[in-house]
Amino acid sequence: MTPAARLSAAIEVIGTLLSERRPAADVLKEWGRSHRFAGSGDRAALSSLVYDALRRRASAAYVMGEAVGAETPRALLLGTLRLARGVDAEAIAALCDGSRFAPAPLTDDERARLADASLDAAPAAVRGDYPEWLDAPLAAVFGEARAEEGAALAERAPLDLRVNSLKGAIEKARQQLDHLSPTPGNWSPLALRIALEADGKAPPLTAEPAYLKGLVEIQDEGSQIAAILAAPPRGGQVLDLCAGGGGKTLELAALMDNAGQLYAYDDDLRRLAPIHERLQRAGVHNVQVRSPKGRGTERADVLADLEGRMDLVLVDAPCTGTGTWRRNPDAKWRMRPGALAERMKDQAEILDAAVRFVKPGGRLAYVTCSLLDEENVGQVRAFLDRHGEFRIVPPAETALALGERGIALREAALERPEGLLLTPRRTNTDGFFVSVMVRGA
Template identity: 55%
Template sequence: MGQAWPFRVGLDAVERIRTLTPAARCSAAIEVLTDIAERRRPAADALKDWGLAHRFAGSGDRAGIASLVYDALRRRASAAWIMGSDAPRAVLIGSLRLQQGLAAASVAALFSGERFAPAPLSDDERARLESGTLEEAPPEVAGDAPAFVLPELTAALGDDLIPELKALARRAPLDIRVNALRGGRDDLMPALEAHGAAPTPHAPMGVRIPIGADGRGPALHVEAEFLDGWYEIQDEGSQLAALLADPQAGETIVDLCAGGGGKTLALASQTRNGARLIATDGDPRRLAPIHDRLRRSGAAAEVRTPRSGKARADVLEDLDGTIDRVLVDAPCTGSGTWRRNPDAKWRLRPGSLALRVAEQSQVLDRAAKLVRPGGRIVYITCSLLPAENDAAVAGLLSRWRGRFDAVPAQTVLAAGPPGLASAVRQTAHGLQMTPLRTGTDGFYVSVITRRS
């Protein structure tokens, strides 16, 4: 994994802590970025391996290194442009200027070559830091996005392409959803006051927690209120998508791609356990966390876990044609979550997009078989790409010609909070949330009704 980290095994704990200066963290970040580039692996895996190999590094040090790595990945293309190189060192240097706004002198202080600091800046590196500009950079560089998705993103974002991509390159906020099965948002706010909590701009049960300079928020998953099921960590966009699904008490609802259960829990909260909820997923491994989350939150849902293997039975076959509402939180490229997963955009390939589009067609067709006449499919992605959004819905409408209709976005938005309608982008078959317009991850929602 790149150059060996230069710590002596015999250092005592005090010395080990002292050596992880900001400059030493830069050296570690370059090492992790090198591992990511050479092995084409997720950043989380590379960071985990670095931490396991350097156990002397405390949680604060690991968080600081992770912040440097993710910021560098957020601005990988633009940092490489101004530095004239896409080497991990150059990308980190460029990101310190572009993402953190550090002047050349401040970067030079970190890259001093002393002790565990990276080697000193060269004359060329210093000159590029001082005079490099993005004025003539192409859109994929200025917006830090893969070039092959630019046509799709342009179709979705129009004149806001570069501002939206820049918003996608910023750090994401930390949002939580208050569980109405435990109480209201006002009931929880005093317990979070010390964290600087404030209501989210749109979601009625959402709370936003400020993140620190290192990009990390407080460890909310160990708070007593979390352990008692008072809240779940969930981006406001995901909360709004569940809200726009408009679940009703008395309905039978299938969460077809439930995964860890985030939206299942939200639907249970919204209906106050008044709906029959059935959660499943094509990948049984993804369902593993849902059981503990249901117990903690008090949410009532039936979990149907498919068996692995080619001969597995359809666990929903007995429900075909009877379901009031099918939630399809579809597998997608995750382009709307690049704020949180910046390395994912650089690992995206045309083949992976094509694979996701095929999976979306399959899961929509399965939902179409489940829903009753007059019932609804709620199609959700965390993507900005029309191929995964409007085009997927159009494909369903074409394959099932005459049997389904897309509900107008204005009608869907009636289930949401006031002010959301003016913030979202309305599309041919749904609506799009974005970091620039709504301050959320990039969620798409379409509601499709089956004709009676």
């Protein structure tokens, strides 16, 4: 496919997304099945262009004189080329020449808008490329910097790896991945970062021997930091109460050096399914997976024997995922206020459920990939009001789990009395909130 044909295809895919409000990955997969002539390079280039348009949806529409919710697919793609990729008006006009498979030629208005693309007078939600209804919640956290924080969330996410210390040291991983030019992480001593190609395409990491043999896992550095700050004790008893596919479970096991006992649970059996193969590949031996059994009122209490025994309970809570918009840009435009209220209800219930497992003197680590106070500091404050036997571990103390890097992390992150907030703009990671609480002895 020519670059012009790829642009036409991206306009078609964005049109489907706007009209049907489906996940981008599903629409792109469907497009690939119905356009068998498109090679892997074409599909990758199309995917990159579509995701860039979703990341910059508000600003791209703005420079083309349209509003989010009423914008055309063509305007989004033209604005994206100008803003996200720095293509000038003349080069865009060359792509849109009206030839076979190419978009129609630019109108005089389109050409003028592309030549004078500026966001200087745009409102914060446009400059930050986030839904307007989230402006007030983000302003409560970031104030006047909310547009800059949002803009950082509209950039492409890097490819971060975590070196599995159960299989080898970071230098071993760097040597095996030397052809990918990995660089050390900024904060996590376990992190390596792989540069993406110019169009955002990532190398086929899952085919690398280092991955297949369990030496490295794909995991954002912010997620790695969250597990480190939870500080699982070597030889202790730890419960990962929202284990999902096991990303943080694997890291906790490595941090514990396969000693002690780690329990992995998730109330959704489907989310938990991948964990078994991942544990085996990573060489983890100290994890018991506790799968939910039964439904509704008949669901068995498979964690009853853990009551009051845990040195650490990790609650990686379900949330709106605002901190992961770099990786899931379509999710921010499908998010509605009702989703926030639902997530807040879930978080409170899970935190309350975690209490019974924390022993006196034990710790409860609360983690979200959200940037919103309602899901972060607000939840911690409400929890402490309900459970007076817990107190917050000061973020300065929590950060010591990273050693000297923890001092620098505190300076970079947004520190609140309740915990630390990492963001793409501040720490060049996904957005993560981490709060650690301890139960009175």
